[in-house]
Amino acid sequence: MYKIFYKTELFIGEGALEQLRIFKDERILVVADPFLKTSGQLADITSFLDASNELVIFTDIAPDPPIETVVAGISSAEAKPVSIVLSIGGGSAIDAAKAIYYFGKKEGVFSEAVLVAIPTTSGTGSEVTDFAVITDNELGTKYPLVSKEILPDIAILDANLVLSLPANITADTGMDVLTHAIEAYVSTEATDFSDALAEKAIRLVFEYLPKTYRDGKDIQAREKMHVASTLAGMAFNTAYLGLNHGMAHAAGAKFHIPHGRLNSILMPHIIQYNANHTDKGRQRLNLEIAGRYQAIAKHLGCSATNPAIGVKQLINEIKKLQRQLNLPTSLREYGIKSSDFQEHKEEVAMAALNDKCTATNPRTPTVQEILKVLEKTY
Numbered sequence: 001m002y003k004i005f006y007k008t009e010l011f012i013g014e015g016a017l018e019q020l021r022i023f024k025d026e027r028i029l030v031v032a033d034p035f036l037k038t039s040g041q042l043a044d045i046t047s048f049l050d051a052s053n054e055l056v057i058f059t060d061i062a063p064d065p066p067i068e069t070v071v072a073g074i075s076s077a078e079a080k081p082v083s084i085v086l087s088i089g090g091g092s093a094i095d096a097a098k099a100i101y102y103f104g105k106k107e108g109v110f111s112e113a114v115l116v117a118i119p120t121t122s123g124t125g126s127e128v129t130d131f132a133v134i135t136d137n138e139l140g141t142k143y144p145l146v147s148k149e150i151l152p153d154i155a156i157l158d159a160n161l162v163l164s165l166p167a168n169i170t171a172d173t174g175m176d177v178l179t180h181a182i183e184a185y186v187s188t189e190a191t192d193f194s195d196a197l198a199e200k201a202i203r204l205v206f207e208y209l210p211k212t213y214r215d216g217k218d219i220q221a222r223e224k225m226h227v228a229s230t231l232a233g234m235a236f237n238t239a240y241l242g243l244n245h246g247m248a249h250a251a252g253a254k255f256h257i258p259h260g261r262l263n264s265i266l267m268p269h270i271i272q273y274n275a276n277h278t279d280k281g282r283q284r285l286n287l288e289i290a291g292r293y294q295a296i297a298k299h300l301g302c303s304a305t306n307p308a309i310g311v312k313q314l315i316n317e318i319k320k321l322q323r324q325l326n327l328p329t330s331l332r333e334y335g336i337k338s339s340d341f342q343e344h345k346e347e348v349a350m351a352a353l354n355d356k357c358t359a360t361n362p363r364t365p366t367v368q369e370i371l372k373v374l375e376k377t378y
Contacts, residue, residue, distance in 0.1 A: 004193050004238055007151045008117075008128045010230070013223065016158040017118075020048035026083045027054045029110075031073060031097035033089030034059040036120065041161070045088055045118065056082070058100075061089065064135045064142060064252065064259075065096035073100035077109050086116045087152075090173070091124030091259070098132035098150040105149065117152040120161045122212075122225040123173025123260055125180055125233020127155035135253065142249045144356050151237075157230060159223035167213050169258075171325035174209040174225060176260030177201060178318075179248075179267055180232035184239040186274065186292045187360045194239035197231045199299055204228035206300055206317065210324045243365055244270040246358030247374065250351035254344040255336050264327050265334065268315045269376045274363045277311045285311075289362045331378045341378050349374060 011019045036042035037059045058076040060069060073096060087097030094117050104110040117127035132145040181201040184194050204224050211221035248262045275290035285308055294310025300317055304310035328334040331341060349370040352358060
């Protein structure tokens, strides 16, 4: 038996921001990316809110939000009741808002608050997940926060908000979507429901991510990627993730590479490891796992006549997509120094093994196996 739980009410498409007009006479804590404030986009979004609302604006958000940000966000409410926590931005802003909401409720500041998410990137799917990642900068460690309590009550997906997203961020966040979907599809907790969501997300990414990268003003492609991000988020929120994200969390904390870009670098190597696939074919293929990757390849239109060919074709399709997006394919190409890599690799491997995402990877790794994968990514 398994349980499927979809809580978030979604408003999707051009004009979706009109939904904000329903809020009246509320005290709203707005947690937003600082760029949105300086660019004027935050004011444009909050202009949809009725004048009867009292707004508290908190924009002290950093990538991979540290614990200090969470504390500052709660303090910004000045111990007065907040009825709505409105998160606006990319994954870091929404993750920060979730953590602020969660710990603020524990302290009684947001006891009756509603959590609303408005993503301004198409990548994390955080608007429909009960995950958030916060960072302890002193220890250089990322901690996943997992609780049904931080599932947003409402998510507003308006593609107009991502039209100005730079090409490099479009690529990074888009590859994060792909990683979410593929990992959910091969997860040990995958179901028919998560499979359906992941399959659609994967097809949308391969069709529309190159279009949004080439022409950021393509509103149809932008909306499709916005939807793909949410579909992938819904998929991994029920099926969870795997070693790709476990390693990305661990390596990201040490090497400070954008999360989606790091996922992209790792992905082909993780697929090979999970399927026990090598180009020379000397190892015994894990047929069950390779068969899942073969199914993805078939969904993309590849012949995938057997599991080994399916794995190889899927990896080739991913590498082709990386080339279209001008993404680095190794840590060295990104600019990580060999000395830094050697200094941190064992610590990264151990942290990846203990990461919660790794628990649902289709193949159970050892520290030494993770180190081998890490070496290949360098």
